[in-house]
Amino acid sequence: MNNPAVICHKVDKTFQQGELAVHALSGVDLEIASGGFVCLSGPSGSGKTTLLNMIGGLDRPSGGEITVADLRIDRMRMSELAELRLHHIGFVFQAYNLIPVLNARENVEFVMQLQGVAAAKRHALAMDILEEVGLKGMEERRPGELSGGQQQRVAVARAIVSKPALILADEPTANLDSATAEKLMQQMRDLNTHIGTTFVISTHDKLVMSYAKRLIKLHDGKIVDDIAQQ
Amino acid sequence: MKTPTFMLITIAWRNLWRNHRRSLIMLTAIAIGLWGMIWMTALMRGMVDQMIDSAINTLSGHVQIHAEGFLDDPSIERTLPPVRDNPALQSLLDSARVTHWSERIRVPAVIRSERDVLGVTLVGIDPQQESGLSFIADSVTEGEYLAGVDDRHVLVGRKLLERLETKSGRRIVLMSQDPDNNIAERGFRIGGVFDTDLQVTETSYVFAGIETVRAMLKMGDGVSEISLLGPDYRNLDALAADVRAAAGKADTKTWLELDPYMATMLGVMDGVILIWFSIIFVALSFGLVNTLLMAVFERTREIGLLQALGMPPANILIMVLVESLIMLLIGLLAGNLLSWLTILPIQDGIDISGVAAGLEWAGMSSTLLPAVKSSDVLLANAIVLVLGIAASLFPAWRASRKVPVEAITRIWQ
Ligand SMILES: Nc1ncnc2c1ncn2[C@@H]1O[C@H](COP(=O)(O)OP(=O)(O)OP(=O)(O)O)[C@@H](O)[C@H]1O
Ligand SMILES: [Mg+2]
Numbered sequence: 001m002n003n004p005a006v007i008c009h010k011v012d013k014t015f016q017q018g019e020l021a022v023h024a025l026s027g028v029d030l031e032i033a034s035g036g037f038v039c040l041s042g043p044s045g046s047g048k049t050t051l052l053n054m055i056g057g058l059d060r061p062s063g064g065e066i067t068v069a070d071l072r073i074d075r076m077r078m079s080e081l082a083e084l085r086l087h088h089i090g091f092v093f094q095a096y097n098l099i100p101v102l103n104a105r106e107n108v109e110f111v112m113q114l115q116g117v118a119a120a121k122r123h124a125l126a127m128d129i130l131e132e133v134g135l136k137g138m139e140e141r142r143p144g145e146l147s148g149g150q151q152q153r154v155a156v157a158r159a160i161v162s163k164p165a166l167i168l169a170d171e172p173t174a175n176l177d178s179a180t181a182e183k184l185m186q187q188m189r190d191l192n193t194h195i196g197t198t199f200v201i202s203t204h205d206k207l208v209m210s211y212a213k214r215l216i217k218l219h220d221g222k223i224v225d226d227i228a229q230q
Numbered sequence: 231m232k233t234p235t236f237m238l239i240t241i242a243w244r245n246l247w248r249n250h251r252r253s254l255i256m257l258t259a260i261a262i263g264l265w266g267m268i269w270m271t272a273l274m275r276g277m278v279d280q281m282i283d284s285a286i287n288t289l290s291g292h293v294q295i296h297a298e299g300f301l302d303d304p305s306i307e308r309t310l311p312p313v314r315d316n317p318a319l320q321s322l323l324d325s326a327r328v329t330h331w332s333e334r335i336r337v338p339a340v341i342r343s344e345r346d347v348l349g350v351t352l353v354g355i356d357p358q359q360e361s362g363l364s365f366i367a368d369s370v371t372e373g374e375y376l377a378g379v380d381d382r383h384v385l386v387g388r389k390l391l392e393r394l395e396t397k398s399g400r401r402i403v404l405m406s407q408d409p410d411n412n413i414a415e416r417g418f419r420i421g422g423v424f425d426t427d428l429q430v431t432e433t434s435y436v437f438a439g440i441e442t443v444r445a446m447l448k449m450g451d452g453v454s455e456i457s458l459l460g461p462d463y464r465n466l467d468a469l470a471a472d473v474r475a476a477a478g479k480a481d482t483k484t485w486l487e488l489d490p491y492m493a494t495m496l497g498v499m500d501g502v503i504l505i506w507f508s509i510i511f512v513a514l515s516f517g518l519v520n521t522l523l524m525a526v527f528e529r530t531r532e533i534g535l536l537q538a539l540g541m542p543p544a545n546i547l548i549m550v551l552v553e554s555l556i557m558l559l560i561g562l563l564a565g566n567l568l569s570w571l572t573i574l575p576i577q578d579g580i581d582i583s584g585v586a587a588g589l590e591w592a593g594m595s596s597t598l599l600p601a602v603k604s605s606d607v608l609l610a611n612a613i614v615l616v617l618g619i620a621a622s623l624f625p626a627w628r629a630s631r632k633v634p635v636e637a638i639t640r641i642w643q
Contacts, residue, residue: 056538058538078543079542079544082537082540082541082542082543083542084540085538085539085540086539086540086541087540089540091538091539093535093538096531096532096535097535098535099241099532099535099536100248100532101241101244101245101248102240102241106240110237110539111539111540114237114539114540114541
């Protein structure tokens with residue numbers, strides 16, 4: 001079988017806040033199988049975002065080892081991490097997801113452009129995916145001209161359009177009404193089922209948790225529960 | 231590696247116009263800075279060109295040959311043999327390397343009218359040879375230029391005419407010493423009056439035919455001065471060396487050697503231009519660095535986002551540099567246009583007679599012609615462009631290097 005998509009081994013992350021050391025993550029051991037659909041939940045400040053940061057190579061752990069796509073990312077250089085993110089990982093952030101000077105379509109095309117996809121092809125793909133997330137007719141709008149929910153859908157469209165092996169999403173439904181949220185989750189599950197994309201999603205939303213195959217609960221930077229669902 | 235250049239340019243271009251006001255201020259600063267550089271050099275160049283022109287034009291030429299000691303004691307005994315007695319010199323002077331040349335006699339003299347007596351330099355010239363070499367042939371505004379080497383008229387300057395309280399066509403008497411130290415004196419009719427930008431020229435020289443002067447001074451066929459023009463007032467060294475060799479036992483000097491004051495002045499001018507460029511550039515680069523740093527700082531999250539999405543740090547550096555480059559190019563375009571539009575209407579010169587009176591001694595005339603040299607314009611553009619990009623390197627590097635970790639993690643919250 002495939003190797004796990006993500007392995008965290010004794011991962012620690014300490015933030016120094018003045019005199020105070022904040023242990024955002026302490027001794028996290030976690031293995032996420034390829035094709036997993038994992039939900040991270042837990043109270044505010046429990047370390048969900050921090051853990052996603054570590055897995056996405058956006059920040060470095062204070063201790064422990066992290067392996068993504070069989071690569072020890074805690075040891076990689078900035079430029080190598082950028083390369084890995086570009087070709088392997090899709091992101092949906094909690095907020096501030098889009099490049100303000102690019103319109104919806106250009107934002108979706110951005111990553112494909114960095115990957116070197118031909119113009120005609122990425123244009124077609126972007127138009128299709130935007131229609132799928134319900135933004136037909138809004139392709140040429142800049143982020144400032146879209147609602148929070150619409151912006152979030154553009155971000156999801158951008159994350160899934162190039163079909164990366166791993167998608168990390170931080171509260172992707174936070175700004176969405178339940179109908180849109182449901183539709184979005186459906187799309188993610190489809191992608192997961194049909195092409196085996198691995199998802200790691202942090203959320204407070206019960207709806208999102210109901211879609212998860214595996215539900216991990218964090219508290220004070222530790223995994224306190226790990227439940228397989230369905 | 232595939233560099234999505236077009237996308238970088240698109241983002242940079244749009245980023246530039248996000249803060250209209252700031253970008254416009256910066257563009258204006260670049261344009262005015264360049265305009266200042268071009269103008270300042272054009273005026274300085276114009277001034278220098280005129281000073282050199284009038285220095286060369288007055289009588290010195292590019293190269294002069296005198297008898298040894300003449301420059302220290304310009305008396306009538308110190309003469310050179312005529313050029314026709316020196317075949318080597320003759321053929322050099324007649325070659326294509328020399329555009330004009332002429333022999334002159336030059337003696338201190340006293341000029342007397344019915345009203346006044348003044349000290350002048352009497353210059354005996356060959357009118358044909360002299361035209362094109364010095365100012366005199368083109369400066370006669372009243373009466374006639376001399377007809378030949380034995381013309382019996384003299385040419386005097388407008389100001390001298392006024393001081394002598396006489397008129398063109400009237401008689402004056404010139405007095406000097408002949409080689410035997412006897413007083414030589416002769417009456418002449420004023421055949422023509424010349425006008426120049428410099429009063430001192432008008433009051434210093436009186437011109438007559440060379441043979442007429444020889445006859446008056448009862449001297450042989452010696453000459454006090456040979457003056458010549460090459461094709462270009464710069465790079466005279468080779469020509470001067472050959473003339474020196476051909477002239478033999480004589481004192482051969484270029485115009486710069488004859489006028490050390492001018493040489494110093496030229497050096498000073500270069501220095502002033504350099505200082506002026508530096509001041510403008512330092513002001514510009516502070517503005518540029520500040521503008522870009524502000525832009526980068528404001529976009530910390532956004533740059534973090536670009537990196538999080540997998541944009542390589544090098545591309546982010548390039549993106550900021552492209553933004554700066556676009557700003558510089560537009561600013562330069564505007565600056566060149568502005569310079570062109572403002573210099574064009576005054577191609578014929580600016581009247582500065584109000585301030586020039588005090589500067590005449592420096593060889594400045596009363597109209598200032600801005601001299602726009604394409605090499606100066608290119609240099610000003612190149613300086614702004616190259617150093618502008620260099621000044622942008624720091625903000626660009628900040629954007630690509632220092633920001634990421636905090637910036638990237640900040641975007642989640
Ligand atoms: N850059 C930082 N500097 C200092 N402390 C930080 C930083 N980032 C996170 N923390 C701290 O680490 C802990 C975990 O934060 P994290 O953002 O991972 O929580 P979270 O589970 O995502 O919370 P939320 O549900 O509110 O998004 C918190 O106590 C937080 O204050
Ligand atoms: Mg969070």
